[in-house]
Amino acid sequence: MNKIIERKERLSSADRRSQIINTALGLFAKKGLSGTRTKEIANEAGISETLIFQHFKTKEDLYRAALKELFDTHPLMPEVEGLMAKKDDSGVFSTLALHLIKHNREDPRIMRLAIFSALEGRHTANLFSHREEIEPPLPQLLSDYIQKRINEGAFNRVNARIAGQLFVETVFMYIADQETSITGSSLSFSDEETVETLVSIFLNGLKS
Structure with a gap:
């Protein structure tokens, strides 16, 4: 059964959001916005795709948040x-x-x-x-x-x-x-x- 099994560790909402952003940044840099699917981000982060959309309404919103994280650094x-x-x-x-x-x-x-x-x-x-x-x-x-x-x-x-x-x-x-x-x-x-x-x-x- 090809079902995503979420990692057992319990992260706070802020830490989970940060994890998603950093995972997405790596994939956006490799494949671009158009070439990256939210399912790939979820697989890479070890979470469900649904969880991504609990933090970000759209992939574009996640992209904006990823850019902010990158340039804030x-x-x-x-x-x-x-x-x-x-x-x-x-x-x-x-x-x-x-x-x-x-x-x-x-x-x-x-x-x-x-x-x-x-x-x-x-x-x-x-x-x-x-x-x-x-x-x-x-x-x-x-x-x-x-x-x-x-x-x-x-x-x-x-x-x-x-x-x-x-x-x-x-x-x-x-x-x-x-x-x-x-x-x-x-x-x-x-x-x-x-x-x-x-x-x-x-x-x-x-x-x-």
């Missing part, structure tokens, strides 16, 4: 808020870029989920990118800062939204290229030197 705002307040332009861009690189190395699920969100179409991409309840999406965070500096006369008048988006996309491309060598042999320079060069080029363009 890698918070960015505490690192950049002080630099933004000081108007340390180089520090803001460098810290943001190195944060993305460092935390992707520590937890490759971030990049995997980002790639799947792009491949699976607009619905999943929107779920991944609209995470305001966690913290502002990185392009928005950077675009707002760029616009503020434009208004203060520190940066040239450019489209801040495009500038913020392109900077973040460039960093993600670097991360992906280091992992897969899309454009050829990976750079042999340190992340710090690479980011310093990128930020210098970017800021020179904004300030020239």
Whole structure:
């Protein structure tokens, strides 16, 4: 009889929810949202599928909770808020870029989920990118800062939204290229030197 036998240990509601989220995160990172079935998550966690829906109304709700868990583990705002307040332009861009690189190395699920969100179409991409309840999406965070500096006369008048988006996309491309060598042999320079060069080029363009 192919019936799920739930684990004997009794977990609190909060612990069970956390277990489901962490199990789902691993599968979402391997198969994406569309490729992961709630039955698989239940099997992996050793629980019934019904129990998942006692904690989450839909698979999309579970996906949102999984993203929140993942990004709460890698918070960015505490690192950049002080630099933004000081108007340390180089520090803001460098810290943001190195944060993305460092935390992707520590937890490759971030990049995997980002790639799947792009491949699976607009619905999943929107779920991944609209995470305001966690913290502002990185392009928005950077675009707002760029616009503020434009208004203060520190940066040239450019489209801040495009500038913020392109900077973040460039960093993600670097991360992906280091992992897969899309454009050829990976750079042999340190992340710090690479980011310093990128930020210098970017800021020179904004300030020239």
